[in-house]
Amino acid sequence: MSWTEERIATLTRMWESGSTASQIAEDLGGISRNAVIGKAHRLGLKPRPSPVKAGTAAAPAPAAAPATKPKAAPAPPKKPVAAAAPKPEQAAPFDPAPTPPAPRPASAAVRASAPVADDIDAEPAGEVADAKPAAPAPVLRSVGPGGFLRQNPGEQAPPTTPAPPRRLVPARPSDAVAGKTSLLDLNDRICKWPIGHPGEPDFHFCGDKVNPGFPYCVDHCGHAYQAQLPRRDRRPPPPLPYGGPRVR
DNA sequence: CCCTGATTCGC
């Protein structure tokens, strides 16, 4: 398998939309999770929360150095590696200070010999405060059953705004729901397709005669059950459930 | 154990 234009595009899209490396690897097929991660890093698209050490620089140098086994028993946990290949990059001391605009710790020694007008050389700091320009472009969405707006491919899950504090009051049958099929009216013989959204005054269920063997009427079964296309033929990968059930 | 992403390094 090679990284074709399309496969890279898929990788980039899924990676930036929050899919895990495993999911991406499985979706692309014929490739390992490590390959996905490695490619993602090489492409430069890395800014994703790592499960390992959120604040620290992930796996420090001593972590991945199995080549030179620290056979010396109680070696102090310092930097037992530096003996073999003195890389200037790895020699950088641990710096807890927040340094956002530093893609690479290239060479810290350079700055030491340039004290001239260093103070006036204010950092552009463009990347840090570089907020989004807030594009007011209208977003086209498809509407799903019940009227919810479907998430577009590549979109992150919208931020969930916490429900405002509300006072609990005794449930009162709404006039809007009079004559409609309510939750209590459901049984095995009537369609359970929801109309509207729970909590809305007119929320109810379809209530038609059920399609025998299904929880919905014939009409709504057409919405609920659709032919499963081969993975190859599905255009927008999955709708990115984002937190949804993992198929395994 | 499972999972995650990060990193290194031989190819």
Added chain:
DNA sequence: GCGAATCAGG
């Protein structure tokens, strides 16, 4: 450039 091996953490 690629990705297996390995790591650290949840």
